[in-house]
Amino acid sequence: ETGVTQTPRHLVMGMTNKKSLKCEQHLGHNAMYWYKQSAKKPLELMFVYSLEERVENNSVPSRFSPECPNSSHLFLHLHTLQPEDSALYLCASSQDTGSYEQYFGPGTRLTVT
Amino acid sequence: TQLLEQSPQFLSIQEGENLTVYCNSSSVFSSLQWYRQEPGEGPVLLVTVVTGGEVKKLKRLTFQFGDARKDSSLHITAAQPGDTGLYLCAGGFENNNDMRFGAGTRLTVKP
Numbered sequence: 001e002t003g004v005t006q007t008p009r010h011l012v013m014g015m016t017n018k019k020s021l022k023c024e025q026h027l028g029h030n031a032m033y034w035y036k037q038s039a040k041k042p043l044e045l046m047f048v049y050s051l052e053e054r055v056e057n058n059s060v061p062s063r064f065s066p067e068c069p070n071s072s073h074l075f076l077h078l079h080t081l082q083p084e085d086s087a088l089y090l091c092a093s094s095q096d097t098g099s100y101e102q103y104f105g106p107g108t109r110l111t112v113t
Numbered sequence: 114t115q116l117l118e119q120s121p122q123f124l125s126i127q128e129g130e131n132l133t134v135y136c137n138s139s140s141v142f143s144s145l146q147w148y149r150q151e152p153g154e155g156p157v158l159l160v161t162v163v164t165g166g167e168v169k170k171l172k173r174l175t176f177q178f179g180d181a182r183k184d185s186s187l188h189i190t191a192a193q194p195g196d197t198g199l200y201l202c203a204g205g206f207e208n209n210n211d212m213r214f215g216a217g218t219r220l221t222v223k224p
Contacts, residue, residue: 004155042117043156043201043214090155100144100205100212104155 003027006091006105013081014113021076021108023091031097032074034066037088037107049074050097081112117202117215125221129191134218136202137184145185145204147176150217156201192222 004025013019025032034046048056049068063085065077074091088109092102118137126132136145144163148156160169162178162185169176173196175188189196199217206213 006155040216042216043203045212092155100146100203101158101161102146102203102212103158104148106153106155109153 004091004093004103004105006089006108008108009106010109010111012111012113013078015081015083017081018077018079020078021089021091021110023074023076023105025072025074025091025093025103025105027093027103029093029095029103030071031094031099032068032071033092033094033102034074034076035090035092037090043090047076048097055097078110081110083112086110086112117204117213119200119202119215119218121218122216123219123221125223126192128193128222128224130222131188131190132192132220133186133188134200134220135184135186136204136215138204138206140183140206142178142182142185142204142206145178145182145202147185147187148201148203150199150201151197156199189220192220194222194224196220197222 007022030051032049036044036046045058046060047066052068063080067075088107090107091105094102120135146161147159149159150156160176165180165182167178173190177186199219201214201217203214
């Protein structure tokens with residue numbers, strides 16, 4: 001049990017749908033992250049939040065929209081996705097952005113049809 | 114762009130065998146982490162190494178950080194089926210605050 005939860009665990013959506021992924025951390029951390037994990041590729045960092053402020057956006061398409069209402073919750077809003085966006089989306093947290101020890105949630109397995 | 118290279122990409126062994134996997138970079142790490150990820154789950158942090166030449170042991174797992182802090186290895190003694198998973202290394206680099214993940218070594222331990 002990592003202290004980071006994600007819902008839903010699995011999601012199938014059409015290209016015209018709008019959905020949201022949710023992440024919650026119970027560790028008292030100040031930094032939260034969204035990663036994309038595709039088969040045979042390194043983890044791709046998408047967004048970094050520090051104390052609810054976005055500090056990094058790694059050239060992610062605008063069809064992915066993050067939201068961090070407080071330091072414990074992180075959302076990833078999805079709309080008009082493409083089939084190549086199908087992947088495992090992982091949320092992580094760390095004490096702060098200077099700490100490299102990250103704690104991951106179980107991920108949301110997303111399939112775009 | 115600083116890259117982490119992990120080798121081998123895939124490894125399949127019998128229960129009881131020993132194995133070593135590697136993580137290499139051309140740049141100096143400020144710190145390096147090893148994670149294990151099981152199917153359908155997120156990566157779980159195993160260890161952090163920060164000092165060149167450092168060796169850390171976690172039961173049957175031995176982690177070594179190279180003297181120059183550009184490489185690391187993970188050695189597993191007497192592997193068990195429960196060791197099956199994707200082993201990821203990740204590190205921060207001295208010259209910036211970026212953190213990078215390797216593509217991982219997928220280990221299968223057969224009973």
